[in-house]
Amino acid sequence: MPLAVRPVNTPRERRLFLTFAWRVFRGDPLWVPPILSEWDKRLDPEHGPWFQHATAELFIAWEGNQPVGTICCAKDDARNQQLGGRDCIFGFNHYVREYEVAAALWDHAATWARRHGLDNLYGPFNLDYEDGYGILLEGYDRPPTLFCGHTPPYYREFVDRYGFVPGREQNIAFEASLEAATDPEGPAAKLHRVANKVRERGRASVRGADADDWDGEVSRVVHLLNQTLRVLPDHVAWDRDRLESLARGIEEIIDPELVLFGTIDGREVGFLLGLPNFNEVLIHANGLRYPWDKLRAWCAMRRRPECLCIKSILVLPWYWGRGVAALMLHEMCQRALAKGYRWLDMSITGADNPMTPRLAQRLGARIYKRWQVYSKAV
Numbered sequence: 151m152p153l154a155v156r157p158v159n160t161p162r163e164r165r166l167f168l169t170f171a172w173r174v175f176r177g178d179p180l181w182v183p184p185i186l187s188e189w190d191k192r193l194d195p196e197h198g199p200w201f202q203h204a205t206a207e208l209f210i211a212w213e214g215n216q217p218v219g220t221i222c223c224a225k226d227d228a229r230n231q232q233l234g235g236r237d238c239i240f241g242f243n244h245y246v247r248e249y250e251v252a253a254a255l256w257d258h259a260a261t262w263a264r265r266h267g268l269d270n271l272y273g274p275f276n277l278d279y280e281d282g283y284g285i286l287l288e289g290y291d292r293p294p295t296l297f298c299g300h301t302p303p304y305y306r307e308f309v310d311r312y313g314f315v316p317g318r319e320q321n322i323a324f325e326a327s328l329e330a331a332t333d334p335e336g337p338a339a340k341l342h343r344v345a346n347k348v349r350e351r352g353r354a355s356v357r358g359a360d361a362d363d364w365d366g367e368v369s370r371v372v373h374l375l376n377q378t379l380r381v382l383p384d385h386v387a388w389d390r391d392r393l394e395s396l397a398r399g400i401e402e403i404i405d406p407e408l409v410l411f412g413t414i415d416g417r418e419v420g421f422l423l424g425l426p427n428f429n430e431v432l433i434h435a436n437g438l439r440y441p442w443d444k445l446r447a448w449c450a451m452r453r454r455p456e457c458l459c460i461k462s463i464l465v466l467p468w469y470w471g472r473g474v475a476a477l478m479l480h481e482m483c484q485r486a487l488a489k490g491y492r493w494l495d496m497s498i499t500g501a502d503n504p505m506t507p508r509l510a511q512r513l514g515a516r517i518y519k520r521w522q523v524y525s526k527a528v
Contacts, residue, residue, distance in 0.1 A: 153218075153250060155258040158208040167208050167242070168193070169439070170220045174244045174302065180293045181300050182429045183437035184282075192277050193222075193242075200277040202391070203228050208242070209258060211251050219245035221255040223262040224277060230268075237272040238263035238528070241283075245308075252308040260528035271526045272317050284321055285309060289519030295427045295495040296459045298323060299521060309524050317525030322507070323497030326515035328458075331483045331494060337514025338483075344512075345480035348473035356481045359409035370411065374421045378464040403428050408458070408489075410482055412465065412474040420465040422478040424486060427457035427495060458482075458491040463506050475509055483513070 158167050168189055175181035193208065195201040204226035211219035222242040230236055240259050245252045259271055275283045282299035285306050294300045326338075334342040348354050359367050375388045403426055412420030435447035460482070465475050486494065496515060499506040 153211065153213055153254050155209050155211045155219075155221075155254055158210060163210060164193075164208070166217050167210055167220050170210070170217055171244050172437075172439075173217075174246065175300075178300075178302070180290065182293055182433045183435070183439075185432070185435070186437040186439050189276075189437075198277065199391075200224070204239075206239075206277060207262065209255070209262075211245065211255050211258075213251075218248065219243075219251045219255050221259055222277065223259050224275075225266050225268060235270065235272075236268045237270045237525075238266070238268040239275050239277075240271055240273040241276040243274045247302075247304050249308050249311060253312055256312055256526075260526075263528050269528055271314075271524075271528060273523065275523075284521030284523045287320065287520040287522050288517075289323070291518070293429060293433055294519070295323070295457060295497060296425055296429050297461065298429075298497055298519065306522075312526070314524035314526045317523045319500050319502040321498045321521045321523070322501050322517050323495060323499075323519040324507075324510035324513075324515035325518045326494045326496070326510070326513045328483055328487045328491055328494055331513045331515075332487050338512060341476050341480055341509075341512040344473050344476040348477045354412065354414050354472065354474055354477055356478050357411050357413065359404075359406040359411070361406045367409075367411075370418050371421055374418070374464045374466065375462075377466050405489075407485060408482065410478050412478045414469060414472065414474065419469045420474040420478055421462060422460065422464075422475075422482055423462040424482050425459045425461055426491075427455045427459050430455040430457065454490050456492040457495050458486045458493075460494060460496045463496075463509060465505065470505070475505060476512065479509055479513070 158164050168186060172183065175183075192198045192200065200206060204224055206222055206224035209221050209223065210217050211221075220242055221240055224239040224241070226237070226239055238259060243255065245255060256271065263269065263271060273283070274285065281297045284299055286299065286301045287306060290303070330336045331338045372388055405424070405426070408424035410422040410424070411418045412422070430453075431447060431450040434450040436443045438444060438447065463475055463479070483494065494513070494515070496506060496510050497519070498521065501507070
């Protein structure tokens with residue numbers, strides 16, 4: 151049958167676009183279906199945070215009257231101006247196991263990019279630079295944790311065949327046993343010694359988030375994010391609206407006792423965010439596609455997640471080497487174990503991140519997943 155890539159124009163086509171991933175991942179025990187209503191909001195120009203600063207179009211690949219693939223092509227002028235590039239951000243990119251379908255989608259994205267004055271495909275990102283991006287290279291032994299993606303093995307085969315190349319350093323996830331991490335004689339013994347020495351000096355301390363001063367805490371995190379991450383080559387500056395949008399999506403699972411600030415002489419110089427791995431619930435919820443899925447999700451929510459996700463470790467660069475990160479991580483492990491968590495996920499970070507891999511090694515953690523963001527000139 152002839153293959154054609156056409157824009158999404160009708161409510162029915164939009165629904166097909168949103169639910170096509172269910173066809174690709176049918177029978178995959180590691181896939182965590184996204185909450186369908188949240189994806190719908192993300193793709194809505196009137197409500198999606200992406201559309202406050204950028205544009206996007208949705209496309210479906212058809213063989214006859216059957217959908218066989220999807221792609222979203224997006225233009226982010228603010229990011230391109232900041233980084234000095236002309237990238238077409240692509241995402242929501244799913245396709246059946248036929249290379250011709252994937253190639254047709256990327257050919258269409260390349261044409262769209264040129265038509266919009268762009269010269270490079272970059273992704274996959276699902277209209278969000280923090281959630282579920284990249285293609286999985288390693289780690290098919292367990293489902294992804296919160297904000298991490300999952301793709302079939304043939305996705306990597308097809309991007310390589312098409313001529314995509316790595317667009318940046320790999321992204322990685324570490325895992326560590328909390329029982330081992332809290333054992334002062336175990337693999338994290340050095341971390342314990344450093345944390346205890348820093349604590350004894352008396353200048354550094356750790357506190358949980360102040361729920362009564364949420365606006366102030368958000369401002370502190372924005373400052374720490376931008377001052378800390380600007381050392382990375384592809385860092386895009388955070389603004390308050392972007393962070394608040396992310397926080398609204400996770401506010402129901404945030405535990406203020408696991409949102410830590412590291413201080414020196416009373417000034418916040420570090421930040422460490424721990425979140426329960428809500429994917430342990432979502433993997434049973436089927437994206438809440440149908441009414442009965444809510445009952446399945448409710449049953450899953452009665453069990454505490456076994457994994458605590460560390461999603462951000464920040465220390466102002468001029469305080470590196472002062473032991474603040476070790477002190478925060480040591481405190482986080484103690485609190486997590488006391489709350490019943492069994493293992494720690496540290497994700498998702500760049501392989502070139504100057505801090506997280508080093509701290510993970512001090513915990514005795516190992517890399518258990520890798521992802522790659524790709525690029526191709528058009």
